[in-house]
Amino acid sequence: MNPLLSQFLAEANDLLAQVDEGLLQLEQRPGDAELVNEVFRGAHTFKGSSGLFDFPELTRLTHAAEDLLDAVRAGKLALDSGMVDDLLAAFDLIRGWLAHVTAHERLPVGAGTDAALLITKLRAPIGGEPVSVAAHAAAVPPRVVDAAPEWLAWFDADWLSTTAAWLETTSSTMRFLWYTPDTDCFFRAEDPLHLVRQVPALEHLGAVRPQQWPPVDDYDEYACLISFVFATRAAVGELEYLFRYVQDQVQVVELDADAITRHLRGEPPLKAEEPVHVAVTEVADSEIAADARAVLSAAQRSLELRPDDEAVHLRSVCHAVSAAAYALGVPTVLTDAARPAILAAIERLLAEAAPAPVMPLTPSGAPATTAAPAEAPVARADDPSGQVGTKVLKVDQEKVDRLMELVGELNVAKNGLTFLADAAEEEFGSRVLSRRIKDQYSGMHRIAEELQAAVMDVRMLPLSVAFNRFPRLVRDLSRRLGKTIELVTEGEDTMADKDVIEALGDPLVHLVRNSLDHGIETPDQRLAAGKPGSAKLTLAAVADGDAVIVEVSDDGCGIDPERVKRKAYEKGLISEEELETMSDVEAVDLVFRAGFSTADQVSDLSGRGVGMDAVRASVEKLGGTVTMRSRLGHGTTTRLRLPLSMAVTQVMVVSVAGQRFGIPVDLVVETVRVPAAEMGRVLHQEVVVMRGEVIPVIDLARALDMPWSPEDPTDRRILVVSVNGQRVGLLVEQFHREVDVILKPMEGLLAYADEFSGTALLGDGLVLLVLNMKEVLGLAARVA
Amino acid sequence: MTSDTATRPRVLVVDDAATVRMYHTSLLAEGGFQVDEAANGLEAVEAAMTTAYDLFVVDVNMPKMNGYACVEALRSATVGTPAPVVMISTEDRPGDADLAYRAGANLYLVKPVAGDRLVRIAGMLTAQRGVPA
Numbered sequence: 060m061n062p063l064l065s066q067f068l069a070e071a072n073d074l075l076a077q078v079d080e081g082l083l084q085l086e087q088r089p090g091d092a093e094l095v096n097e098v099f100r101g102a103h104t105f106k107g108s109s110g111l112f113d114f115p116e117l118t119r120l121t122h123a124a125e126d127l128l129d130a131v132r133a134g135k136l137a138l139d140s141g142m143v144d145d146l147l148a149a150f151d152l153i154r155g156w157l158a159h160v161t162a163h164e165r166l167p168v169g170a171g172t173d174a175a176l177l178i179t180k181l182r183a184p185i186g187g188e189p190v191s192v193a194a195h196a197a198a199v200p201p202r203v204v205d206a207a208p209e210w211l212a213w214f215d216a217d218w219l220s221t222t223a224a225w226l227e228t229t230s231s232t233m234r235f236l237w238y239t240p241d242t243d244c245f246f247r248a249e250d251p252l253h254l255v256r257q258v259p260a261l262e263h264l265g266a267v268r269p270q271q272w273p274p275v276d277d278y279d280e281y282a283c284l285i286s287f288v289f290a291t292r293a294a295v296g297e298l299e300y301l302f303r304y305v306q307d308q309v310q311v312v313e314l315d316a317d318a319i320t321r322h323l324r325g326e327p328p329l330k331a332e333e334p335v336h337v338a339v340t341e342v343a344d345s346e347i348a349a350d351a352r353a354v355l356s357a358a359q360r361s362l363e364l365r366p367d368d369e370a371v372h373l374r375s376v377c378h379a380v381s382a383a384a385y386a387l388g389v390p391t392v393l394t395d396a397a398r399p400a401i402l403a404a405i406e407r408l409l410a411e412a413a414p415a416p417v418m419p420l421t422p423s424g425a426p427a428t429t430a431a432p433a434e435a436p437v438a439r440a441d442d443p444s445g446q447v448g449t450k451v452l453k454v455d456q457e458k459v460d461r462l463m464e465l466v467g468e469l470n471v472a473k474n475g476l477t478f479l480a481d482a483a484e485e486e487f488g489s490r491v492l493s494r495r496i497k498d499q500y501s502g503m504h505r506i507a508e509e510l511q512a513a514v515m516d517v518r519m520l521p522l523s524v525a526f527n528r529f530p531r532l533v534r535d536l537s538r539r540l541g542k543t544i545e546l547v548t549e550g551e552d553t554m555a556d557k558d559v560i561e562a563l564g565d566p567l568v569h570l571v572r573n574s575l576d577h578g579i580e581t582p583d584q585r586l587a588a589g590k591p592g593s594a595k596l597t598l599a600a601v602a603d604g605d606a607v608i609v610e611v612s613d614d615g616c617g618i619d620p621e622r623v624k625r626k627a628y629e630k631g632l633i634s635e636e637e638l639e640t641m642s643d644v645e646a647v648d649l650v651f652r653a654g655f656s657t658a659d660q661v662s663d664l665s666g667r668g669v670g671m672d673a674v675r676a677s678v679e680k681l682g683g684t685v686t687m688r689s690r691l692g693h694g695t696t697t698r699l700r701l702p703l704s705m706a707v708t709q710v711m712v713v714s715v716a717g718q719r720f721g722i723p724v725d726l727v728v729e730t731v732r733v734p735a736a737e738m739g740r741v742l743h744q745e746v747v748v749m750r751g752e753v754i755p756v757i758d759l760a761r762a763l764d765m766p767w768s769p770e771d772p773t774d775r776r777i778l779v780v781s782v783n784g785q786r787v788g789l790l791v792e793q794f795h796r797e798v799d800v801i802l803k804p805m806e807g808l809l810a811y812a813d814e815f816s817g818t819a820l821l822g823d824g825l826v827l828l829v830l831n832m833k834e835v836l837g838l839a840a841r842v843a
Numbered sequence: 844m845t846s847d848t849a850t851r852p853r854v855l856v857v858d859d860a861a862t863v864r865m866y867h868t869s870l871l872a873e874g875g876f877q878v879d880e881a882a883n884g885l886e887a888v889e890a891a892m893t894t895a896y897d898l899f900v901v902d903v904n905m906p907k908m909n910g911y912a913c914v915e916a917l918r919s920a921t922v923g924t925p926a927p928v929v930m931i932s933t934e935d936r937p938g939d940a941d942l943a944y945r946a947g948a949n950l951y952l953v954k955p956v957a958g959d960r961l962v963r964i965a966g967m968l969t970a971q972r973g974v975p976a
Contacts, residue, residue: 063862107860108860295957300870306959346963350964354968357948364941374925378949379968382927386970
């Protein structure tokens with residue numbers, strides 16, 4: 060993708076977010092002039108940038124939205140929520156298009172139809188199509204179709220006829236280019252093939268051999284003798300930008316189906332007198348004259364509009380007129396002239412310059428259009444006065460991920476030193492060397508830790524990134540449900556790792572939807588219950604040590620523990636005994652059980668009962684926990700507790716049947732050695748009694764289907780873990796140390812191995828499989 | 844190279860849209876100009892206080908200080924012959940150009956401006972700067 064387009068896409072993202080947010084706020088405060096202005100400006104800037112590319116539908120739709128906003132801004136129109144809906148829909152459509160552009164560098168097929176409908180809607184309140192249709196036509200420049208050049212013959216004929224047929228059906232045009240690199244281009248560090256490959260929306264590419272290769276003796280392998288022909292849908296602006304260094308070596312024509320067909324039939328082009336609309340660059344003298352005349356007319360108009368004869372203004376006009384005169388080849392001295400003299404000069408120049416041929420513009424010291432680039436734009440980077448703008452650096456997410464990966468690898472390499480130190484002592488008997496290596500290690504360890512902290516800091520994002528989508532979601536859903544809801548967000552500035560923030564999105568949507576759908580009552584019900592008609596939904600975040608706590612709370616009807624228990628009993632999730640003895644807190648927790656859904660009628664909002672168990676599963680996958688508190692009639696609060704970062708995980712290494720595995724340290728309660736004689740058995744389950752508590756013991760080897768039986772009949776090593784609030788003992792062969800690892804998700808075929816949450820590379824080069832305890836316990840239950 | 848840098852005209856591109864700024868800047872830089880950028884009128888005025896420019900390319904609709912106000916501010920701060928101003932805007936309604944001319948712009952163009960045209964006009968307007976008439 061060319062840098063201009065990727066710059067546009069990045070900018071568009073920010074602008075659209077700004078517009079969306081503004082529109083939502085505007086609905087609450089329709090009279091806020093500053094807000095209207097802000098939204099308008101966002102849309103306006105977006106339109107301006109989009110005009111650089113050949114996305115006519117995009118520009119037209121934005122234009123319609125902008126006109127509506129302009130009318131609001133001018134006070135001609137009061138914004139209502141119908142209009143806000145249309146505007147939001149327009150920008151949603153645009154966002155979809157941009158996703159398509161990101162992938163394919165062009166708008167989706169059908170964009171015109173989608174846009175037309177919305178444009179009509181947007182224009183309806185401001186009286187349909189604008190009066191000056193001409194102004195609109197200007198936004199979408201009329202297509203100029205050129206005559207087919209001779210070099211079209213170098214394109215593949217079959218491809219041309221297919222293309223002609225396609226252009227015919229879509230009544231569109233395509234740009235055809237012929238790029239003849241200089242023979243000595245390689246000595247100027249140009250790479251013609253690379254350049255051509257960068258052409259956006261490239262439809263066809265062919266290399267043209269010289270008509271006759273030079274004799275072998277004269278052949279210079281460093282000379283570029285090949286030229287390229289290619290076809291693209293890219294806009295002229297993009298092509299100009301791409302070929303800016305070699306403008307004089309490129310010829311462009313824009314052809315429609317007719318021109319191509321005539322070429323294929325061997326008929327002469329329609330506009331034979333105007334052979335080829337040559338290039339971007341070859342400055343026709345008449346164009347300079349036209350520009351000069353434009354400057355003269357501007358000067359004239361500007362004098363009319365400012366009769367005050369302010370000295371600075373007159374001098375400025377004088378200068379412009381002199382410059383235009385010089386360009387027209389009629390040097391005219393106008394230093395500090397008065398108004399009448401300037402006006403006379405302008406009139407004389409305009410009269411003289413009309414059709415006359417003019418001299419090319421290459422004055423000394425001034426740049427000519429075709430001047431070789433004296434200095435690449437890169438040179439501006441070290442120019443201190445350049446780039447007055449922002450100090451914030453936007454970095455591609457992938458680059459940060461890459462950095463994180465490298466930090467991980469550095470950690471592994473660093474850990475390798477400890478093994479080396481051991482080897483130095485044990486294998487080579489040099490304790491001194493071993494100690495020196497260890498010294499070296501601790502220095503590296505400190506730097507690696509700091510580096511890791513620095514990279515982690517770069518990855519931190521504010522929670523507002525996760526919260527941002529909710530004003531819109533809550534607004535749309537509450538309207539559909541006929542509920543009045545005020546959304547309050549707190550602690551948006553709390554920071555967490557970007558992976559955590561990203562993974563938080565789906566669970567939060569689930570929780571908010573649940574609140575809206577089941578928790579919050581309709582205004583009538585609320586009033587009847589003696590509550591204010593408008594409900595309050597709060598999203599709050601707060602940092603807590605190395606964790607972040609996110610709460611979703613509503614002041615809705617709360618959860619009825621009795622009803623939950625009954626439902627769970629009916630579904631067979633709990634026994635009759637549990638039904639009677641279960642506390643209210645435990646009952647509320649039942650909603651997290653798989654296959655539980657309290658809504659009697661499944662609504663299209665909360666889905667089909669896959670809600671809360673999915674939330675718990677995804678939060679636990681992040682190494683977090685979910686709890687729910689509820690007061691019947693007063694509301695519900697769901698609390699997510701997540702690690703600030705999930706990039707580095709502490710695992711405890713254990714071995715089973717000679718193989719090492721990692722277990723997240725968060726889950727580990729304790730490690731114990733139990734004499735075999737103390738192991739008990741309840742039904743078919745091995746258990747161990749610790750401090751009066753009966754803990755089931757699972758043979759990890761059996762669960763993982765690995766052949767192993769404890770060698771030492773007297774001592775059993777048991778790792779006690781806590782999963783879902785339940786304590787379970789794992790029978791292992793041996794305990795090892797705890798290590799910090801960077802967990803990589805299981806990939807490829809292993810992605811389906813749910814019993815592992817990921818892999819990590821150990822310092823000695825071994826790959827450690829980290830167990831997903833929940834799945835492993837499930838496996839053990841199945842094995843038993 | 845230093846003597847070359849000294850003689851090459853210096854342009855300030857003022858636009859709040861990063862994409863448009865990048866487009867204009869790269870075109871002008873290719874055309875042999877030294878180019879600085881400003882993201883709004885205030886930044887432009889600030890830049891003009893410390894650096895002498897031979898040309899301003901100014902957008903109309905910008906936050907903080909719009910293009911018209913920016914041009915007037917740039918003008919009122921100059922002594923001697925002011926640098927020419929080209930205003931480039933997406934607005935093409937009747938009357939928009941007049942607002943620019945009243946503010947003191949020397950030329951009003953509607954976006955998008957073809958690359959060669961922008962460079963050509965910039966060349967024309969800066970051709971005589973510093974050259975005694």
